[in-house]
Amino acid sequence: MPKQGSHTTTLRIMETSDVHGQLLSYDYFAQAEQPGMGLLATAELIQQARAExxxxxxxxxGDLIQGSALTDWAVAEFPITSSTHPVIRLLNALQYDVANLGNHEFNFGLDYLAHTYRDAEFPVxxxxxxxxxxxxxELHQRLRKIGWVKREVTTDAGQSIPLEIAVIGVLPPQIMQWDQQHLEHQVTVNDxxxxxxxxxxQAREQGADVVVLAAHTGMPKDTANPENKEQTGWLLAGISDIDAILLGHQHEIFPGTEVYDLLPEVDSSKGTVRGVPAVQPGVYGSHLGLIDLQLTYDFAEQRWQVSDFVVESRPVTEQGATNPRLLELVADAHQATLQFVEQPVGQTAQPLSYKTARWRPSSAVQFVQRAQAWQAEQLIKANDLPSLPLLSAAAPFDAAYAAEESATHIAAGEITRGAIGDLxxxxxxLDVVKVNGAQLRAxxxxxxxxxxxVANLDEGDPSCWELIDRDVPHYNFDTILGVSYAIDVRKAVGQRIVELSYAGQVVSDDQEFYVATNNYRxxxxxxxxxxxxxxxxxxxxxxxADVLLGYIGSLPERRYTKDLEQHWKVIGIGCGGRI
Incomplete structure (x- = not known):
């Protein structure tokens, strides 16, 4: 090996994140092909990127094994203790080098997590x-703090230079709150x-030439303040020992979004955060994150250095998956999922829709709220809690921001398992919280x-759709069944709730309630x-989802017959009569 000179090569780092079990370009709830998504479609990009x-x-x-009808089927029916999870089977076939865990990996408990990754042919x-x-x-045996990838680089002269790549990973510590029932007394999480x-x-001390941070976190959006306990990507970019950051969790596409532009030292065109190359590949396999690190090896100093980089978040094509070998790997799971979502579980006398849930009461939201209250009553009795009024809070998951958008809609008649998964x-x-009237109002x-x-809208009488702040996701718009109230959009934020009452009486600040809600909230x-x-x-x-199944199973003839309650409204404008 020469005593001086250098050799330059390019290391391509490829990232998938927030796939959420979406293997195929198929929507099981709509029962239709959905181009532009699915890990099998991303696999086409992986093959292309490797060839380049x-x-x-x-x-x-992270966030790999939860979030689709297929993963719902896997949790309910797949023999996970004795067979390789279909998602892991696909990752093995695609020859992944390392997998970082996300927050949703813990939703089904540590035993399920351990069984799922048991057969992974890559470090977790x-x-x-x-x-x-x-x-x-099994989790003790499988989980690592650092994932090591070893490569050999061959020069034009035939010399072989080792390249040691260390992949480190982090996830939001908030999992200890979000999945407390699964994690308490079994794990702890550091910041x-x-x-x-x-x-x-540690990776540098152990000889890493390149350190990649797989961070299942994003960055604060639409703000200049980089401090955030859940979205710490900007702060992580300040670590001197890392060469590239892979982001996730927020389902954003970076480079390619403007939501981080207010943060200092973020270049959303070049794909850098505080000068460090960074990428985030969207959701459901919609993109493949790519960071090309140009590496130069100094023969005199016998070490690699990053001399340049290019970042890209590459979208999948509408052609979707074409590899017959990979399609065959998931064919059985796909067919089983199709049958799973078609299983009838009950009836509804009225349509259940999230369509207009962002600005008026929703039949689908109230179905969820009533199911939550049904189980909450059992929990209150089982825990021998004193009697208090019981309310139920829920948000729509697949509503609409505009009249032309689609949303979850279940026609009157038969309800299937797929419909429950859609809802x-x-x-x-389910958690039951105890709050007073002041906290309920907040x-x-x-x-x-x-x-x-209203001051931000055009003059005249706007459509109700124009009232919706699109920066607020649907799952963060809670309504609470059991009380009546109005939202006056003419008033300042923090002063919009008016006419708040329970059983016909104004709610006082010290009045106490139980509220059924989800553990995330x-x-x-x-x-x-x-x-x-x-x-x-x-x-x-x-x-x-199982509570909803239990609720409809508890009803006479498994038939839901409740009418829609008009218990809240938006006031201050007439919505232009355009709904």
Whole structure:
């Protein structure tokens, strides 16, 4: 090997993140092809990207095994203790090098997580997750703080230079709140920044030439303030020992979005955060994240350095998946899922729709609220809690922002398992919180922030759709069944809830209530005031989709017949009569 000179090569880092079990370009709820999504479609990009750059590494960045009808089927019916999970089977076939865990990996408990990744042919990592002694043995055996990828680079002269790539991973510590019932006394989670700093330093000390941070987190949106306990990507970019950051969790596309532009030192065209190359590949396999690091090896110093980089978030094509070998790998799971979602579970006397749930009462939301209240009553009795009025809070998951958009709609008649999955797409469980009237009002005021100020609208009588703040996701618009109230959009944020009453009487600040809600909301999800886990008085163990199944099974002839309650309204304008 020469004593001086250098050699330059390109290392391609490929990322998938937030696939959420979406393997095919298919919507099981709509029962239709859905181009532009699915890991099998992303696989076409992976094959293309590998052909373009022979020196490469493929990394999965979390939220992989939850979020689709296929993964719902896997949880309910797949023999996970004895067979390889279809998602892992596909990742093995695609020859992933490392997989970082995301927050949704924990939704089904640590035993399910351990069984799922048991057959993974790649390291599974999390640098800020600590397993306690009573965590599953398989998880102790499988989980690593650092994932190592070893490569050999051959020069034109035929010389071989080793390249040691260390992949470190972090996930939101909030999993200890969101999935407390699964994680308490089995794991602890450190903050992302401190853990990533320590892991990166350790990787360098152990000889890493390149350190890649797979961070299942994003960055604060539409703000210049980079401080955020859940979205710490900007802070992580300040770690001196890392060469590239893979982001996720927020389902954004970076480079290619403007939501981070107010943050200092973020270049949304070049794909850098504080000078570090960074990428985020959207959701459901819609994009493949690519970071090409130009590496130069100094023969005199015998070390690699990053000399340049290019970042791209490459979208899948509408052609979708074409690889017959990969299609065959998931064919059985696909057919089983089709049968799974068609299983009848009951009847509804009225349509259940989320379409207009962002600005008027929704039959679908109220179905969920009544199911939650049904289980909450059992939990209150089982926990021998004193009698208080019981309310129920829920948000729409697949509503619309405009009249021309589609949304979840279940026609009157038969309800299938697929319809239940469409109504409740998240693996939340039920919590019962105890709040007073002032806290209840603050909860509703937070939801009322979902409406645009009338002062920001055009003159005249606008459409109700124009009131919706599109920056607020549907799942953060809670309505609460059991009380009546109005949202006055003419008023300032924080002063919009008026006419709040229970059983015909004005709600006082010290009046106490139980509220049935999901564990995500009860434990801090969405940053609603007074909902930080401290007000929880009872917890359910079943996923809310199963609660909905139990509720409809409890009804006479499994038939839902409740009428829509017009218990809240938007006031201040007439909505132009255009709905």
């Amino acid at each position: 750059q022979p020196l490469h590494v493929l990394i999965e960045n 990592i999390s640098s800020n997750l600590n397993l306690l002694q009573n965590a599953p043995d 992302m920044l401190t853990s990533a700093q320590a892991a990166a330093l 409740y797409r998240y693996p939340n469980t 909860w509703l005021e937070r939801s009322a922030e979902s409406f645009t100020s 009860a434990n801090g999800g969405g940053n609603f005031p007074h909902l930080d886990g401290q007000t929880v008085v009872a917890r359910g163990a079943d996923m809310l």
